[in-house]
Amino acid sequence: MSAGKYRKEHNCLNCGAHVEKHYCSDCGQPNLELKESFWAFISHSIAHYFHFDNKFFQTLSPLLTKPGKVTLDYLAGKRARYINPVSMYIFVSIVYFLVVYSPKHVEKHPDNGHIEIEKKKDKNVTDSVNKALKLTGISKEIANKATRSINEAIKKKEFVKLGFADQEKELNRLNAENAKLKSDSLADMIEGYNEIHIERNDSTYAAYLSRQKKLPVAEQDSWYKKLIKKRAITIGEKSEVIQETLEHNRPKQYFLLMPLLAWFIMLNFRKNHIYYLNHLIFTIHGMMVYFIISIVTQPIIKHVFGEDAWISKIIELGVIIYILWYMFQALTIFYQRKTWSTIFKILWILILYAVALKISELVMINLIYYVAT
Numbered sequence: 001m002s003a004g005k006y007r008k009e010h011n012c013l014n015c016g017a018h019v020e021k022h023y024c025s026d027c028g029q030p031n032l033e034l035k036e037s038f039w040a041f042i043s044h045s046i047a048h049y050f051h052f053d054n055k056f057f058q059t060l061s062p063l064l065t066k067p068g069k070v071t072l073d074y075l076a077g078k079r080a081r082y083i084n085p086v087s088m089y090i091f092v093s094i095v096y097f098l099v100v101y102s103p104k105h106v107e108k109h110p111d112n113g114h115i116e117i118e119k120k121k122d123k124n125v126t127d128s129v130n131k132a133l134k135l136t137g138i139s140k141e142i143a144n145k146a147t148r149s150i151n152e153a154i155k156k157k158e159f160v161k162l163g164f165a166d167q168e169k170e171l172n173r174l175n176a177e178n179a180k181l182k183s184d185s186l187a188d189m190i191e192g193y194n195e196i197h198i199e200r201n202d203s204t205y206a207a208y209l210s211r212q213k214k215l216p217v218a219e220q221d222s223w224y225k226k227l228i229k230k231r232a233i234t235i236g237e238k239s240e241v242i243q244e245t246l247e248h249n250r251p252k253q254y255f256l257l258m259p260l261l262a263w264f265i266m267l268n269f270r271k272n273h274i275y276y277l278n279h280l281i282f283t284i285h286g287m288m289v290y291f292i293i294s295i296v297t298q299p300i301i302k303h304v305f306g307e308d309a310w311i312s313k314i315i316e317l318g319v320i321i322y323i324l325w326y327m328f329q330a331l332t333i334f335y336q337r338k339t340w341s342t343i344f345k346i347l348w349i350l351i352l353y354a355v356a357l358k359i360s361e362l363v364m365i366n367l368i369y370y371v372a373t
Contacts, residue, residue, distance in 0.1 A: 005033045059083045063289060067330035071282045085284045096291035097251045100298045152189065159193055167196070245368045246361070253360055257353070258283055264352045268345040269335045282334055289326055293319055 011017075012024040012031065019031045059082045062069045074082055159170060171193055178186045208229055212220050221229065262283040266276055297319055301312040324346075332342050 007031050007033050055081065055083050056088070059088060060292070063285060064292065067326050068282075068333035071278075071285050071330075071334060074281060075278055085281050085288075089284050089288055092288050092291045092295075093251060093255070096295055099295050155189075156192065156196070160196055167193070242365060242368050246364055249364060249368075253357075253364060254287070257356055257360060258287060260356055261287075261349075261353055264349050264356075265331075268348055269331075269337070272335055282330070286327065286330060290323060293322065 006022050007013075010019045010031075012019050012027065012029060014029040015024060015027045017024055017026040019025070021031075023030055059070060062073075070082060073079075074085065159167065162170065171190065174186065174190050174193065178190060209226075212226070259280060262276065262280040265283060266274070266279040269279075297315055301307060301315055305312045305315075327346055328342060331337065331346065332339070335342070337345070
């Protein structure tokens with residue numbers, strides 16, 4: 001690497017210690033001239049960049065293809081060729097959460113006076129069924145009756161998906177329409193929708209309180225039950241905001257759980273008598289592998305093939321198989337255990353981590369509810 005012009009003086013400009021040759025033996029700073037040309041500055045910076053770049057790929061290749069090797073080399077003192085695990089973890093995790101976790105913002109469309117239930121795709125379905133029935137030679141009356149039943153079922157399904165307030169708007173619209181038309185079929189539809197609406201009565205806290213006021217005092221919920229109900233309803237109403245905030249805080253969740261994962265590994269391999277820090281370094285390398293694979297595959301799944309495509313499912317399955325293979329190989333090589341012993345311990349580690357992940361997620365949802373909403 002190009003170092004620039006070295007100073008003739010033997011005092012370190014950083015710490016003041018005596019410099020024998022080109023580098024300070026106390027702080028490691030090169031004994032370079034302060035004044036350098038523009039091109040010397042640029043070439044020196046580029047050299048530093050490519051030096052880092054070279055170390056990154058020297059670490060990346062064995063990390064992905066030789067499970068456990070980087071950790072064993074690092075703990076054996078062969079560290080000059082590799083990037084520090086914490087430094088590389090921070091870099092990789094930042095890239096991972098920028099690429100993989102991009103919260104989805106749901107666009108809210110303005111209310112145009114009433115909720116439009118008839119969707120274009122639903123109309124296409126009923127039209128297709130109607131044409132197919134007519135082609136079979138079934139009478140027009142029976143075909144129309146069948147498509148009408150399908151259409152009503154679709155409308156009912158869409159009505160169930162609506163919130164309490166939107167259901168009320170739709171019922172008011174249908175009641176106003178029925179007042180003019182006096183239709184028996186429309187009256188039957190309203191009756192069915194009313195039953196659904198009553199079941200959805202507690203979908204908002206205001207609706208819940210309204211129902212409580214109509215009950216006798218002895219039958220009303222206590223203040224504590226009302227508090228629990230309010231929390232449950234609010235979480236349901238603000239599920240999109242909570243989920244978005246939760247995804248935004250995934251980096252913190254994974255980072256805080258990593259020492260716990262290392263502890264789970266240490267518990268399962270406690271007979272190896274290895275220091276906790278060594279388990280932690282092993283865990284950091286393992287988490288980096290998962291992040292790097294996700295950085296490569298997730299954009300392909302989301303933006304090239306689509307999350308529901310069959311090829312995306314194959315890629316996801318391939319990632320799971322690779323991670324399980326990597327975990328098995330790394331644990332076998334690093335801890336020197338037999339095959340079935342390693343498999344059993346992998347299962348325990350995954351179960352413990354899944355439980356910890358779920359508990360931490362519940363804690364985060366509660367924190368988001370009380371702080372962010």
